[in-house]
Amino acid sequence: xxxxxxxxxxxxxxxxxxxxxxxxxxxxxxxxxxxxxxxxxxxxxxxxxxxxxxxxxxxxxxxxxxxxxxxxxxxxxxxxxxxxxxxxxxxxxxxxxxxxxxxxxxxxxxxxxxxxxxxxxxxxxxxxxxxxxxxxxxxxxxxxxxxxxxxxxxxxxxxxxxxxxxxxxxxxxxxxxxxxxxxxxxxxxxxxxxxxxxxxxxxxxxxxxxxxxxxxxxxxxxxxxxxxxxxxxxxxxxxxxxxxxxxxxxx
Amino acid sequence: xxxxxxxxxxxxxxxxxxxxxxxxxxxxxxxxxxxxxxxxxxxxxxxxxxxxxxxxxxxxxxxxxxxxxxxxxxxxxxxxxxxxxxxxxxxxxxxxxxxxxxxxxxxxxxxxxxxxxxxxxxxxxxxxxxxxxxxxxxxxxxxxxxxxxxxxxxxxxxxxxxxxxxxxxxxxxxxxxxxxxxxxxxxxxxxxxxxxxxxxxxxxxxxxxxxxxxxxxxxxxxxxxxxxxxxxxxxxxxxxxxxxxxxxxxxxxxxxxxxxxxxxxxxxxxxxxxxxxxxxxxxxxxxxxxxxxxxxxxxxxxxxxxxxxxxxxxxxxxxxxxxxxxxxxxxxxxxxxxxxxxxxxxxxxxxxxxxxxxxxxxxxxxxxxxxxxxxxxxxxxxxxxxxxxxxx
Numbered sequence: 229x230x231x232x233x234x235x236x237x238x239x240x241x242x243x244x245x246x247x248x249x250x251x252x253x254x255x256x257x258x259x260x261x262x263x264x265x266x267x268x269x270x271x272x273x274x275x276x277x278x279x280x281x282x283x284x285x286x287x288x289x290x291x292x293x294x295x296x297x298x299x300x301x302x303x304x305x306x307x308x309x310x311x312x313x314x315x316x317x318x319x320x321x322x323x324x325x326x327x328x329x330x331x332x333x334x335x336x337x338x339x340x341x342x343x344x345x346x347x348x349x350x351x352x353x354x355x356x357x358x359x360x361x362x363x364x365x366x367x368x369x370x371x372x373x374x375x376x377x378x379x380x381x382x383x384x385x386x387x388x389x390x391x392x393x394x395x396x397x398x399x400x401x402x403x404x405x406x407x408x409x410x411x412x413x414x415x416x417x418x419x420x421x422x423x424x425x426x427x428x429x430x431x432x433x434x435x436x437x438x439x440x441x442x443x444x445x446x447x448x449x450x451x452x453x454x455x456x457x458x459x460x461x462x463x464x465x466x467x468x469x470x471x472x473x474x475x476x477x478x479x
Numbered sequence: 480x481x482x483x484x485x486x487x488x489x490x491x492x493x494x495x496x497x498x499x500x501x502x503x504x505x506x507x508x509x510x511x512x513x514x515x516x517x518x519x520x521x522x523x524x525x526x527x528x529x530x531x532x533x534x535x536x537x538x539x540x541x542x543x544x545x546x547x548x549x550x551x552x553x554x555x556x557x558x559x560x561x562x563x564x565x566x567x568x569x570x571x572x573x574x575x576x577x578x579x580x581x582x583x584x585x586x587x588x589x590x591x592x593x594x595x596x597x598x599x600x601x602x603x604x605x606x607x608x609x610x611x612x613x614x615x616x617x618x619x620x621x622x623x624x625x626x627x628x629x630x631x632x633x634x635x636x637x638x639x640x641x642x643x644x645x646x647x648x649x650x651x652x653x654x655x656x657x658x659x660x661x662x663x664x665x666x667x668x669x670x671x672x673x674x675x676x677x678x679x680x681x682x683x684x685x686x687x688x689x690x691x692x693x694x695x696x697x698x699x700x701x702x703x704x705x706x707x708x709x710x711x712x713x714x715x716x717x718x719x720x721x722x723x724x725x726x727x728x729x730x731x732x733x734x735x736x737x738x739x740x741x742x743x744x745x746x747x748x749x750x751x752x753x754x755x756x757x758x759x760x761x762x763x764x765x766x767x768x769x770x771x772x773x774x775x776x777x778x779x780x781x782x783x784x785x786x787x788x789x790x791x792x793x794x795x796x797x798x799x800x801x802x803x804x805x806x807x808x809x810x811x812x813x814x815x816x817x818x819x820x821x822x823x824x825x826x827x828x829x830x831x832x833x834x835x836x837x838x839x840x841x842x843x844x845x846x847x848x849x850x851x852x853x854x855x856x857x858x859x860x861x862x863x864x865x866x867x868x869x870x871x
Contacts, residue, residue: 259735264739287599288598288599288602289598289599289600292595292596292598293595293598294595327599328599328602356599356600357599360600360602360603361676361677361678362674362676362677362678362681363677363678364678364679364755365751365753365755366751366753369751392596392597392599392600394597394600395515395816395817396588396592396597396600396601396817397588397597397600397601397603397604398514398515398813398817399514399584399625399626399809399810399813399814400585400603400604400624400625401600401603401625402625404514405754408732409751412746412750412751415738415746416743416746416747433822439596440817440818440819441594442591442592442593442594443593443594443595444593444595445595446595448594448596449594449595449596452596453596
């Protein structure tokens with residue numbers, strides 16, 4: 229009976245992975261996280277070696293400023309959330325942040341990341357620097373193709389993560405065009421897209437976060453990153469069917 | 480292709496449809512320039528490949544040829560060219576005025592807005608640290624903030640217009656062929672103008688000139704030549720089919736599950752639909768919309784005289800002023816939305832108030848022109864470029 233309750237609780241927790249935890253509450257509409265795309269390599273690694281190595285490749289918005297920035301940024305939050313949701317499985321998230329790097333810069337470094345980390349999954353956050361520098365859309369497209377191709381060739385799954393929703397700078401740079409290209413490349417490669425832009429916009433719309441506010445305080449930035457880390461964990465678990473694996477390991 | 484004989488002189492009476500659709504396009508451009516706005520779901524860019532920019536550039540080409548074509552016929556190449564270049568200068572001044580307002584907004588945001596979450600994004604404001612470079616690059620039209628790309632395109636199109644207009648008056652078919660050839664060469668050889676800090680112009684003048692020249696060609700008698708084609712039921716059927724196809728494709732961008740119904744070969748061939756170089760799919764979409772519009776809204780359509788459409792017509796008659804005002808209002812609206820965390824009700828209010836200000840201003844300009852005796856209805860002998868009825 230206790231086992232059954234535990235399983236039910238675990239299922240409930242998974243179903244509303246983000247919403248169930250009281251602080252901070254940031255519900256992500258299921259449409260942002262569900263997808264037909266499967267993270268098969270991640271699943272295989274978990275099954276075969278009981279571990280999951282993830283590399284995060286990105287720019288400034290994959291980190292937080294300040295002395296404890298790395299500890300509170302979404303990659304660390306993702307690691308924490310996965311460790312919690314996947315007991316018995318070693319989760320390691322390695323972060324490669326290159327401030328101001330365009331997709332072309334990051335794609336060029338992808339082979340080294342794959343060789344060094346040997347990840348089963350690469351989370352590639354990009355697009356912001358390209359939008360800021362008005363990189364030619366076609367060039368951006370090619371760089372994404374190259375980078376995603378490199379990850380696939382390195383026998384890892386890839387999740388593309390688009391830009392942050394940043395209302396104050398929205399009138400200064402055109403992020404949506406680049407986000408569209410990212411969605412398209414993800415579709416072409418049958419890769420997952422983590423729609424950070426859409427998710428953060430929905431948080432702004434439903435009042436979860438006041439992304440318009442000016443503050444020097446780190447609290448909100450940390451909470452946003454925590455929510456992103458957990459939403460990402462829930463997307464990974466769902467797309468790699470790790471919920472089933474988790475059931476087996478907890479039983 | 481039309482024979483190379485000189486085109487007949489166009490009808491003298493103004494085609495109010497141009498003003499109407501340009502006015503609606505100006506509203507669309509205003510709404511689309513407020514990124515966070517529920518109302519911009521109403522604009523055509525969400526329901527097909529082309530958007531308000533195509534309408535604006537086509538009609539601008541049409542009216543430029545309408546006004547300056549007559550000037551060139553009656554007063555010669557030199558006078559017409561001088562007036563075209565004066566118009567380009569006016570647009571340049573308007574663009575720099577808008578840039579100043581943009582800089583003021585950016586400087587304010589940079590000074591007041593701070594949030595560690597956006598440490599990366601705020602670096603977009605770094606150009607403020609180098610005002611010497613930035614302002615110079617803006618003056619030579621290399622640095623163009625987001626949403627300020629249309630006027631520089633217009634300036635370049637007008638600068639190149641005098642010889643093109645001469646050719647359009649003498650050898651219209653050759654002019655149109657030359658324009659199409661430049662478009663094709665642009666696609667083959669990636670011609671474009673450089674931008675600052677890097678990249679190229681968002682609206683490639685070498686590609687977009689096709690739409691402008693096509694508009695001019697239509698104004699100088701091409702439309703009459705096309706009348707037969709436009710009245711054919713087959714053309715109408717093809718146009719409607721293509722518009723429905725574009726509508727279905729755009730729906731797959733918003734409703735993700737629908738994307739699986741687009742076969743890979745089609746998306747490989749179709750994407751990306753390039754706005755910078757006026758993708759042929761966008762151009763075709765505009766042509767289809769134009770064909771359907773001309774079919775259902777004839778020149779003498781009584782609705783054009785109705786008071787309901789008058790606000791849009793007025794805006795279309797003063798396009799440069801209303802365009803600039805729209806860009807300014809979009810800045811201001813976006814600014815209010817970000818300062819006060821505006822939800823959908825505020826966005827709707829800002830959109831409505833913005834359009835009302837545009838309409839009021841257009842009426843005010845018309846009034847000025849009436850008291851100065853330059854009204855489109857007062858029969859002035861030579862049309863003025865600023866004339867409401869013939870503004871290029």
